[in-house]
Amino acid sequence: MTQGSSIAPIAHSEEEAATVFGEEWRANVTAAYRWMRLGRALDSRMQALQRQGRVGFYGAATGQEAVNVAAGLATTADDWVFPGLREQLVALVRGHALETYAHHLFADDRDPGRGRNMPCHPTAREVHYVSMSSVIGTQISHAVGLAYALRRKEAAGVSVAFFGDGATSSNDFHAGLNFAGVLGLPAVFCCANNQWAISVPASRQTAAPSFAAKATEYGLRGERVDGTDYIATYAALASALRAARAGAGPTLLEFVTYRVTPHSSSDDPTRYQPGDWPVRAASHDPVARLELWMREHELLDGAAAETIGREAEAQVRAAVEVAEGTGPPTARSLTEDVYAVPRSGGP
Ligand SMILES: Cc1ncc(C[n+]2csc(CCOP(=O)(O)OP(=O)(O)O)c2C)c(N)n1
């Protein structure tokens, strides 16, 4: 992993870690590191495969792994996830099989969506991970609708919505936060502020002092968190989830991260980002920061980190191999999941 001297480890004592994760803090942090390495390996492989013409599209979450892994580990099976483009790691941590996700990326016959959605738009019903609409911000209203349903059914669980800094300018952001605030719904709003909405910098997205500050006027709790600090990120999520479960209503969390990669495989950021951006972004790498902290606290050494990285790459390669060896969806699948009783005479 990157070990540049410009990268500062996260700064927490072991006592703090024990307060956040309980006695099992070492196990939590170690599991988190493994998941982050898997996310990193997945991004790197899929971006390469897209360039080779083997998958159609990819939107990486590089630099946002701490948020995704913390969300995957802090939520419980009762909770629901409404993702944006970059939260697939949340589904994997919650138990969605990597192989199934690879089938989705290749849009093959074993993709649960039967190849009907763009890559990076999976559905993972078994872990309450709802397929996103690509229309920016709409998942916020969907998440609030689900939170309202949970309330009306007196069911357990919290609805967790993910969206970017750009999505805070959408109508759904206003409607969703307002509705959730008025009704005090069990929801957590996670704004992954990676500082770019394609080419629009966060400074052009709002005149408010921060995205978290917007919570106040909706009557929500709001917190701005360093999203490259795994422990701080987990602590903020756990606290917001606890509040929602206790009936104390919704929270807006802003996770400040750095978009390391292009917006997606269809983007060229050299046309709009300042020249020093890649270096700045790399100096906030959440995976390297956690790794340095683990080394300081003797939870990891260089050899173990390398082994974990190699294992992650092998897992990704194996899943890709299976998916690439699977054929496309059959023509007949066109009418599956569309009609309760398929009409005869179809393909
Ligand atoms: C309503 C709408 N407008 C524009 C787009 C095109 N678009 C796709 S992603 C994106 C930027 C989203 O930025 P942000 O919310 O910060 O999320 P990020 O991609 O940075 O994670 C835009 C404008 C869209 N999908 N939907």
Ligand SMILES: [Mg+2]
């Ligand atoms: Mg963004």
